[in-house]
Ligand SMILES: Nc1ncnc2c1ncn2[C@@H]1O[C@H](COP(=O)(O)OP(=O)(O)O)[C@@H](O)[C@H]1O
């Protein structure tokens with residue numbers, strides 16, 4: 283599904299965020315990226331979601347080199363990738379419901395379907411009463427969950443999640459993990475960048491640790 | 507179905523966010539359409555007036571002596587060598603006498619003592635009623651004056667010239683106001699759409715990230731330009747129509763202007779003006795997008 287081949291990323295002027303990372307994530311796999319702050323987790327997700335081009339190397343999704351895609355093809359691919367950004371990227375003058383709906387509207391889902399899906403997601407994330415609240419007025423933990431809901435709303439084939447539990451208590455963390463597991467069970471490839479040990483402690487999935495932009499280790503959760 | 511639903515909702519959002527400048531643009535578009543079509547309306551009406559006046563227009567060429575039939579043929583050829591004409595009529599001194607006497611009516615006795623051939627023979631040339639031949643009437647008369655045996659050429663020289671100079675000036679004004687229309691509409695529409703784009707920058711960025719296609723992002727803006735052109739031109743034309751009604755009603759009744767039959771644009775012209783405004787505004791919004799929405 284996702285293939286990184288000797289990928290390096292340098293930010294101007296001379297910050298090397300990733301150096302020669304090679305990685306392959308299978309279709310339908312749940313995959314954790316861990317490491318200290320500044321290790322390059324967010325950068326990997328940005329490369330996979332084609333927000334940033336690699337400085338060198340190849341990033342392929344389903345056999346397509348994504349930074350060569352343009353226009354309609356790139357749009358189609360992005361509709362199939364749901365991303366929960368570390369900085370949320372919510373439209374703070376719109377309601378929670380409107381923010382979640384965006385990812386479905388761009389693929390022209392029927393209003394009725396969108397409404398139902400939004401309600402059900404808000405329900406699952408314990409945000410049912412925030413349906414019509416402007417996201418600018420939500421707490422960070424609530425904003426984080428709205429971001430996640432937007433990422434999974436359009437039933438993408440791949441979900442990228444950046445620090446999904448940074449601002450959450452144990453109970454809501456559990457709800458978030460549940461939601462991600464549901465996505466995974468319904469067949470989506472899920473890649474989670476985190477330094478929150480509690481969400482990968484009991485997993486049997488692969489866990490990759492980054493250190494200073496390079497792969498330190500890739501292990502199975504149940505073998506660690 | 508849901509495509510247009512989403513697009514229209516987006517247009518609604520844009521309108522809500524920038525309604526002030528939207529209204530300004532709408533007014534500018536209406537005003538430019540009004541100015542242009544006002545001049546154009548005056549121009550087309552002047553042309554009809556010119557047509558009506560041209561109906562009675564004849565050039566009278568006075569000759570030294572009555573031409574013999576071969577000479578008549580030769581003159582005919584020379585006249586049509588300059589331009590096609592509607593009619594060429596040779597008038598002998600006797601016919602001229604009769605005509606003059608008829609015009610005098612009851613006073614015809616004053617001619618009693620005159621010889622029947624005291625008036626010079628002449629040719630009546632009726633030019634074609636096309637704008638081109640009316641425009642070069644002066645040249646035509648100069649040409650006729652140089653024919654052999656010509657004494658003098660006569661027609662309503664003065665006012666004809668003034669009239670056609672005026673319509674020529676008017677056609678320049680029409681062209682200028684037309685260019686003004688093009689510039690203002692394209693510029694103003696491009697400008698408001700740029701405002702909208704800047705105002706919604708975060709949203710457009712996000713839309714691209716979640717996989718919105720070009721069509722999804724751009725159609726609302728194109729539609730916005732299209733509405734501006736449609737509403738603006740209809741509004742401008744409506745104002746012109748009211749102005750037209752007001753003027754024709756005010757100057758109805760006896761007076762100089764009542765001799766002329768003023769007409770408004772035919773439906774085809776109205777449709778053309780609207781379609782062109784719509785096209786211009788759509789082009790305006792398209793340029794803005796090319797510049798400010800990089801996909
Ligand atoms: N846009 C940027 N411009 C310059 N440097 C950046 C940019 N984004 C990230 N970096 C740097 O790249 C490195 C990796 O960052 P990041 O991928 O965000 O790490 P993580 O998500 O693991 O905390 C850091 O040193 C960070 O300062």
Ligand SMILES: [Mg+2]
Nearest residue numbers: 323324368444
């Ligand atoms: Mg990060």
